[in-house]
Amino acid sequence: MKLFLTLIGAIGIMALLTNLLSEKKTYTNSETLYQPDFANTLDVISAFVFAPKIDTTPDSPIPVHPLDRNKLMANQADQVYRLGHSSVLMQLEQKWILTDPVLSERASPISWFGPKRFHQSPIAIEDIPQLDMIIISHDHYDHLDKSTVLSLADQTKYFITPLKVGDRLIKWGIAPHKVVQLDWWQSIHLNGIELVATPAQHFSGRSLWDRDQTLWASWVIKGQAKRIFFSGDSGYFSGFKTIGERYGPFDLTLMEAGAYHELWPVVHMTPEQSVQAHLDLKGKLMMPIHNATFELSLHPWFEPLERISQLTQQLHIPLLAPQFGEQVLLDQPVLANQWWLPTQHGLDISQADSSQPATIQAVNLKATGSTEISW
Numbered sequence: 001m002k003l004f005l006t007l008i009g010a011i012g013i014m015a016l017l018t019n020l021l022s023e024k025k026t027y028t029n030s031e032t033l034y035q036p037d038f039a040n041t042l043d044v045i046s047a048f049v050f051a052p053k054i055d056t057t058p059d060s061p062i063p064v065h066p067l068d069r070n071k072l073m074a075n076q077a078d079q080v081y082r083l084g085h086s087s088v089l090m091q092l093e094q095k096w097i098l099t100d101p102v103l104s105e106r107a108s109p110i111s112w113f114g115p116k117r118f119h120q121s122p123i124a125i126e127d128i129p130q131l132d133m134i135i136i137s138h139d140h141y142d143h144l145d146k147s148t149v150l151s152l153a154d155q156t157k158y159f160i161t162p163l164k165v166g167d168r169l170i171k172w173g174i175a176p177h178k179v180v181q182l183d184w185w186q187s188i189h190l191n192g193i194e195l196v197a198t199p200a201q202h203f204s205g206r207s208l209w210d211r212d213q214t215l216w217a218s219w220v221i222k223g224q225a226k227r228i229f230f231s232g233d234s235g236y237f238s239g240f241k242t243i244g245e246r247y248g249p250f251d252l253t254l255m256e257a258g259a260y261h262e263l264w265p266v267v268h269m270t271p272e273q274s275v276q277a278h279l280d281l282k283g284k285l286m287m288p289i290h291n292a293t294f295e296l297s298l299h300p301w302f303e304p305l306e307r308i309s310q311l312t313q314q315l316h317i318p319l320l321a322p323q324f325g326e327q328v329l330l331d332q333p334v335l336a337n338q339w340w341l342p343t344q345h346g347l348d349i350s351q352a353d354s355s356q357p358a359t360i361q362a363v364n365l366k367a368t369g370s371t372e373i374s375w
Contacts, residue, residue, distance in 0.1 A: 026212040027163075029201045030184075031237045034266045044263050047298060055300035058118050062292065063339055065325030067123040078226055078330040080252070082322055083121055085293035086143055086232070088254055093192050093223040095132040099230050099254070100143040101152060107142035107294050109206070115142070115294040118301065122325025131156040132191050137232025138204050138216035139165050142294055146172055153178075160188070160195055162215035168206075184217060196220035198243045200234035202267045220247045226330055229253045229281050233290065235266045236273035240280035248282030251330060252320070255283075257304040258291030268297075271307035275317065285333055286312065287320040292340070302340040309336055 036044075067081065072091075080090045085107070086100040103121045108114020125148070134156050136144055144165070150172060159169055159179050166181040180188055182197035189195075197217040205211040220243070221228040229243070229250045244250075257274040269277060271288075278286045291304040305321055312319040321336035322328050 024210075024213055027204070027215045028212070029203075029237075029266075030199050030239060032201060032235065032266050034201075034203050034235075036264075040263065047261070047263060051298055053298060055302070056295050056298060058301055062119040063323045064119050064122050065323055065327075067325045068127045069129055071327075072127075072129055075327075075329070078223075080287070080320075080322075080328040080330065081122070081326070082287070082289065082324055082328075083123060084117065084119065084324055085291075086137070086254075086256070086289045088230070088287075088289065089123070089128070090221075090228070092221065092226060092228065095191050095193055095223075096129050097193070097221065098128070098131055098134045098152070098156075099219075100137055100232070101134055101148040102142060102145040103148045103151075104145050107145070107296075109141060111147075115296060118293055118295075119324055125151045128152065128155065133158040133160055133193070133195070135195065135219050135221070135230065136161045136165055137200070137218065137230065138162065138202060139168060139206050139214050140204065140233070141206065142296065143233065144168075144206075149174070158190055160190075160219075162197055162217040164214035165204075168214070182217070183215065187220075192224065194220070194222040196222070196247065198247075199237075199239040200232050201237040201239065202233045202235070218243070222247070226251045229255075229283065231256045231277070231289075233268065234277075236269045236277055240277040244281040244283075250281055250283045252285045252287060253278045253281055253283035254287050254289050256290040257288035257308055258299075259296040260299065260304075261297050271304050272311060274304075275308060275311050275315070278317065285318050285320050285330070287322075287328075292324075305336075305340050306338075309338060312336075 076094055078092050080088060082088055085102055087102050088099045090097050103125060106114045106116050131152065134152065149169060153174055157178065159166065159174060161181050163181050163183050166179040169179055170176050182188065184197055184199045187194055187196040198220055200216050200218040202216040203212055204214045204216050216232060218232050218234060219230040221230060227250045231254060233256055255274045255278055256269055257271055260268040260270050274288065288305060288308050292301055309319060319336040320328055320333055323339050
């Protein structure tokens with residue numbers, strides 16, 4: 001893993017130099033520019049190579065509930081299954097939707113090298129039902145896997161992407177009539193579902209030469225009865241409040257919570273920020289994603305789930321943290337059961353990552369009506 005991260009760091013340095021010479025159109029964040037300099041890149045490399053790594057990977061198997069098509073089709077209710085990282089399979093209005101499809105063993109351009117899954121996918125490609133749409137947040141390898149996309153091409157009606165990401169899919173062989181590309185705040189109605197591309201604070205790129213040449217987005221998924229927000233990847237920014245004001249309240253928020261670090265605070269959220277974003281969005285049920293599948297930072301693998309679990313208990317926010325492949329019925333949700341069991345790993349979670357806030361000024365929302373957290 002250290003060799004891989006060193007390689008990624010070297011690539012990052014080369015990318016910085018390449019971007020200086022590039023004249024191609026690039027996209028930018030609406031609020032905070034993310035443009036790491038040479039010194040920041042060196043700091044990132046140093047942290048991954050030399051910083052102590054405590055529980056960044058599981059020391060025992062992660063529980064997975066095997067799925068097949070018969071199980072999925074047995075219930076026509078609105079339901080959600082977390083398949084891994086940010087890949088979420090859901091049935092809404094009896095339409096099947098999949099977010100950020102990554103079912104391969106590694107999140108990497110190389111099949112034998114790079115971040116490896118902590119757990120197997122709970123479902124085989126051939127058991128995934130006919131999909132009405134695949135929604136993609138951005139083109140990073142842990143969110144857009146070429147092999148998975150091509151394997152699902154024949155059984156997917158539409159691929160919904162931010163601007164220019166769909167061009168990649170078409171280049172890979174996806175039929176152009178299946179690809180819908182949207183800019184921020186653009187929307188489309190497909191098969192009774194309204195989809196809105198909403199802002200996120202992140203970046204994009206899959207090589208040395210394409211930094212920020214495709215757009216990144218969060219997504220509003222609006223059925224007749226339920227509204228779901230899918231964050232993709234994002235740092236915390238005021239855009240969440242704007243989205244909440246325009247499209248909230250949301251029955252469920254699928255919120256990024258993982259791969260954070262003080263060296264890149266602009267493009268990923270701490271657990272406390274993820275909870276605040278959920279509140280900004282006027283969310284009801286919260287499901288943390290972007291964790292417990294790949295080693296992409298220096299925090300313990302279970303830390304995002306535990307910190308969010310502690311905070312949502314204090315704030316009386318209903319938390320959904322299902323095991324991978326476990327069914328979640330939106331009308332009869334079963335709240336988090338803390339399957340990650342952090343105390344068994346011998347680590348005091350409040351001290352797990354000294355670069356992040358160790359204390360929270362918790363607010364009892366029922367008592368005060370407040371929607372702000374102090375980090």
